[in-house]
Amino acid sequence: MVYNEKRQQIEIAQKIFWNDMETSLTIASGKQVNFLKPEDPELLESLIKDYMLANNKLEVDGKKLKLTYLGHEIEEDAAYFYMESEKVPEPSQVTIYNTILIDDFPTQQNIVNFYKNRKPKSLITRKDKISGTLELD
Numbered sequence: 001m002v003y004n005e006k007r008q009q010i011e012i013a014q015k016i017f018w019n020d021m022e023t024s025l026t027i028a029s030g031k032q033v034n035f036l037k038p039e040d041p042e043l044l045e046s047l048i049k050d051y052m053l054a055n056n057k058l059e060v061d062g063k064k065l066k067l068t069y070l071g072h073e074i075e076e077d078a079a080y081f082y083m084e085s086e087k088v089p090e091p092s093q094v095t096i097y098n099t100i101l102i103d104d105f106p107t108q109q110n111i112v113n114f115y116k117n118r119k120p121k122s123l124i125t126r127k128d129k130i131s132g133t134l135e136l137d
Contacts, residue, residue, distance in 0.1 A: 003091060003116040003136075010058060010065070010085040016100060018079040024104045025051060036074070048072060052081055057097035057131075060088050091116065096123065097131040 002011045022035040025047050038044040049069040058065045070082040094114060101108045102125070110125045116136045123132035 001096070001112065001114045003114075005090065005117075008087045008089065010060075010088065010091075010094075012056070012067070012083040012085075014052075014056075014081045014083075014100065015078050016081060017077055018074060019077070020101055020105065021048075021051075021079060024101055027104050035079070045071075048081065052083060052100075055099040055102075056083065058085060059095040060085075060091040061093050063088075091136055093133060093135055095131060095133045096125070098125045099130050102127050102130065 001013075003009075004011050018035045022033050025033040025035070025044075028051055029047050033044065033047065035044070052069050053067055056067060058067065065085045065088060067083045067085055070084060072079050072081045096112050096114070098110045098112055100110055102110070106127060108126065112123050112125065112132075114121050114123075114134055114136070119137060121134040121136065123134060125131065
């Protein structure tokens with residue numbers, strides 16, 4: 001995640017192994033999902049959008065932000081998923097909720113890096129800790 005000062009938005013790129021995402025989407029939808037060769041690409045994109053938005057939430061300085069799903073691309077064994085926030089003033093604190101894959105893989109840990117002014121801060125989410133708050137400089 002990067003705070004883009006010029007656009008006043010948080011830009012999100014998440015790398016997820018596509019086979020794990022395929023498993024989670026199959027469980028969430030109750031239908032077998034083929035991530036690489038979907039029968040219905042529009043349905044797959046809709047499932048991904050719903051899943052990504054349901055499992056990612058942000059608060060900046062105590063205010064919940066609306067996220068927009070932008071799309072994804074596949075690179076070898078992983079896929080990159082892109083989202084952005086609504087416009088937001090420069091944050092001093094961000095609370096990140098990330099439950100990607102956690103319900104379907106009990107030992108799943110998600111490493112979240114947040115950059116503001118090129119300075120990184122990190123947190124890890126897992127089954128017993130689905131969110132964290134970062135104090136930003």
